[in-house]
Amino acid sequence: MAPPVRATRTQRLIPFVLLGAGLYAFHNSFYGPFIFDDRYSILVNPTIRRLWPPWTALSPPSTVACPVAGRPIVNLSLAVNYALGGLDVRGYHAFNLAIHLLSALLLFGVVRRTLLSSSLRGRYGDQAPWLAMAVALLWTVHPLQTESVTYVIQRTELLVGLFFLLTLYCAIRGVDSVRPHAWYAAAVVACALGAGSKEVMVAAPLLVLLYDRVFLSRSLRDAFRRRGGLYAGLAASWLILFGLLLASPRPRAVAFGSQGLRAWDYAATECSVILHYLQLALWPHPLVVDYDDWPIATTPATVLLPAAAMLSLLGAAIWGLRRRPPLGFLGAWFFLILAPTSSFVPVPTEIAAERRMYLPLAATCVLAIMGGEAALRHLLLRERPHDTLRRYLGGGLLVATVAVLAQVTVRRNDDYRSTFAIWNDVVSKRPNNVRARLNLGDYFFRQGQIAEARRRRMPSVTIRRRSA
Incomplete structure (x- = not known):
């Protein structure tokens, strides 16, 4: 990989643009209360009450109901929050947003350096920083990210996203560094931390290797020959994941x-x-925090068409890896990251969850920006006047899109302003969601409004009888 060109004074402002956009999009996320799974992970979690000795915080509860079970790094981060501010929810929201913004900067760095790689530099040249900024902006402010950022305990997704991107970024930096081993060591450490955050990190070593093959090396053999130590270190994270899974109740709970x-x-x-996820990536409505009522596909009408569409997308990704490797890598990024939760291992308590798109959304954002750039390049010729027009038109479309997405994110954050608001939102969008109705009834019960609690819960009984 050729070393990236030095950033101009204007380009040095890009990180501040990303931070400013993210802060605006999530500025109203700080006051939402702890909800649902936050209770087991934070409010009644005794292992986050002290930071010393550290193995206490690194030993999360082993109960099935606790999302931090088997995820010691997430539990440690909650202990840091508790040490700094007790149960003040604002600190937890600030921590989540800080992780998200750091990930946005890493995504910018990864995309920028990829576009400046030897295989793409000739096409994109000095556009690389601006295209990378566009990708990171869309990803940062997209409303589909609200569950991961605003729902406190979905920090699991935020942390694995941060360490996933950090692993890839450090591996890329090591290629053209005068001290590659320091960067590779940092990549291995980041991968290990990600393994302690969420199981989806299992895909990181594979995607780093695939990135190497697509953008850096002539073949997989060449990649192993040059950076075999890196891949051995990354693969070692699988041992960490295996050990954590053995100690966690999650696999047994899934099996049961x-x-x-x-x-x-x-x-x-x-x-x-997954098709629903893609629809939300393109048109983020309706967003729902809980999909308890998602129907199981058992009839030809519910299986054949979605399966055909999914096989077509998978086929396109495989074809891309052979004929258009950069496009194929985007497909691999999307499907490999979703694979642990969205393939053949049943997660019956959560058939669908919008937070699972936290990292895969990056691939759709890259595809949208690069597709838009290619369309403008095709529509407007390369001559200087058209080149300037293309940049102004592309910039205007980007600003308008980011502004709309950020405003939708602000409005979506408002749905998390109270326990009543978020569960009422679910019931209004998915009336057959039993879990949402029960949680809404529980809210009124805790408020002492027994009659209202019963009224809210009664439809759930009818729904369960009908579904049975």
Whole structure:
């Protein structure tokens, strides 16, 4: 990889643009209360009450209901929050947003250096920083990110996203550094931390290797020959994941809870779920924090069309890896990161969850920006007047899109302003969601409004009887 050109004075402002956009989009996320799974992970979690000795915070509860079970790095981050501000929810929201903004900067760095790689530098040249900024802006302010950022305990997704991007960024930096081993060591450490944050980190070593093959090396053999130590270190994170899974109740809970839900039925259902994710990436409405009522695909009408669409997308990704490797890498990024939760291993308690798109959304943002750049390049010729027009037109479209997405994100954050607001939002959008109705009834019960609690809960009984 050729070394990137030095940033101009204007380009040095890009990180501040990203930070400013992210702060605006999530400025009203600081006051939402702890909700749902926050209770087990924070409010009644005894292991976050002290930072010393550190192994206490690194030993999260092993109960099925606790999302931090088997995720010691997430639990440690909660202990840091508790040490700094107790149960003041603002500190937890600020921590989440800080992680998200750091990830945005890393995504910018990864995309910028990729566009300045030897295989792409000739096409994009001095546009690389601006295209990378556009990708990072869309990803940062997209409303689909609100569940990960604003719902406190979805910090699991934020931390694995941060360490995933940091692993890739450090690996890229090591290629053209005079001290590559320091960068590679940092990549291995980041990968290990990601393994302690969430199981989806299992895809990181594979995607770093694939990135190397697509953008840096002539072949997989060449990649292993040059950076074999890096890949051995990254693969070692699988041992960490394996050990944490053995100690966690999550695999046993999945195995028990999936009785009656076949792997094939789950995979067929996930085809429609992933298509729904893509729809939300393009048109982020309606956003829902809970999909308890997502139907299992068991009939030809619910299986065939989504499966055909998904197989077409998978086929396009495989074709891209052979014929258009950069495009194929985007497809691999999308599908490999979703694979642990959206393929053949049933997660019956959460058939769908918008937070799972936190990292895969980056691929759709890259595709949108690069596709838009290619369309403008095709429509307007390369001569100087058209080149200037293309830049102004592209910049105007970007500003308008980011402004709209950021405003939608602000409005979506407002749905998290109270326990009542978020569960009422779910019920209004998905009336057959039993879990949402029960949580809404529980809210009124805690307020002492027993009659209202019963009224809110009663439809859930009818829904369960009908579904049974």
